[in-house]
Amino acid sequence: MVSLDGLDCGYGGARVLFGLGFEVMPGEVVTLMGRNGMGKTTTIRTLFGLLKPTGGRVRIRGRDMTGAxxxxxxxxxxxxxxxGRQIFPRLTVEENLVATARGGTAGGWTLERIYGVFPRLKERRGNLGNHLSGGEQQMLAIGRALMTNPDLLVLDEATEGLAPVVRAEIWSAIERLRADGLAILVVDKNLEALLRIADRHVVIEGGRVVWTGTTAELAADRSRATRHLEL
Incomplete structure (x- = not known):
C-alpha cells in the first residue's frame, strides 16, 4: 500500500529523518512509535506531501509519489x-463530514455509517465543531477522514489527551475498522492498546528506524523494543 524508502527530511537546516523506511501492506495495521521529538509527525507529514524530502522515496501502490x-x-x-484534530470549528458536525466526502466503492463510507461507528456524533450532528469536547472532536476528525473513503487511514496521536472512557471508544472504533480490512498507520503512546490492534510495529529514534517486527516478536522481545520508548 505504502512504502517509505530512505527518507531524509527536516525543517530549514535542521534534519529530522535519516534514511527512514518501512512499509504498510493492504489491510495491515502498523504502529509508528517513539519518544516525543523522534520524527513520527515529520514522517507522516512527509508521507502526505506537507514536507518535501531531501532524499529517499515515497511510493503508494508502487507509484513514486515523492514530493507530490x-x-x-x-x-x-x-x-x-x-x-490536534484540526476540524472546522465554525461548521457543524454534519457539515464537517460532508465537506470532505469523496465517492468510493459500493459499501463505502456514508453519514449513517459514520454515525453507526460514533453514535455520539449523530447526537451532536447540528453542533458546531468548537462546541464539541476533545473526544468528540477526535471522533469527528476520524469520521471526516473516513468520509474520503480511504484505503489507508493514518492517525497521528490517536488518543492523546483524551479521558480514559473516550480513549476506549476510539480504540474500539479502530478495532472495528481493522476488522473491516482497512489498512491503518497509527501513532500513539498506549502500548497495550497498540499491541492489541496492530499486526506490526515500527519504532523510531532520532529519525531512524531502530526496531521493527510483528506483535508476536514484540511480545517475545519486549524490552529490546520498549527501551527506545522510555524517557
Whole structure:
C-alpha cells in the first residue's frame, strides 16, 4: 500500500529523518512509535506531501509519489487524522463530514455509517465543531477522514489527551475498522492498546528506524523494543 524508502527530511537546516523506511501492506495495521521529538509527525507529514524530502522515496501502490502535493496523495486513497484534530470549528458536525466526502466503492463510507461507528456524533450532528469536547472532536476528525473513503487511514496521536472512557471508544472504533480490512498507520503512546490492534510495529529514534517486527516478536522481545520508548 505504502512504502517509505530512505527518507531524509527536516525543517530549514535542521534534519529530522535519516534514511527512514518501512512499509504498510493492504489491510495491515502498523504502529509508528517513539519518544516525543523522534520524527513520527515529520514522517507522516512527509508521507502526505506537507514536507518535501531531501532524499529517499515515497511510493503508494508502487507509484513514486515523492514530493507530490497533498491533494494528489489523498487522491491515492490515503486519509489523514492529524495531531490536534484540526476540524472546522465554525461548521457543524454534519457539515464537517460532508465537506470532505469523496465517492468510493459500493459499501463505502456514508453519514449513517459514520454515525453507526460514533453514535455520539449523530447526537451532536447540528453542533458546531468548537462546541464539541476533545473526544468528540477526535471522533469527528476520524469520521471526516473516513468520509474520503480511504484505503489507508493514518492517525497521528490517536488518543492523546483524551479521558480514559473516550480513549476506549476510539480504540474500539479502530478495532472495528481493522476488522473491516482497512489498512491503518497509527501513532500513539498506549502500548497495550497498540499491541492489541496492530499486526506490526515500527519504532523510531532520532529519525531512524531502530526496531521493527510483528506483535508476536514484540511480545517475545519486549524490552529490546520498549527501551527506545522510555524517557
Amino acid at each position: 502535493p497533498p491533494h494528489r496523495i489523498a487522491a491515492q486513497g490515503l486519509g489523514y487524522v492529524p495531531e
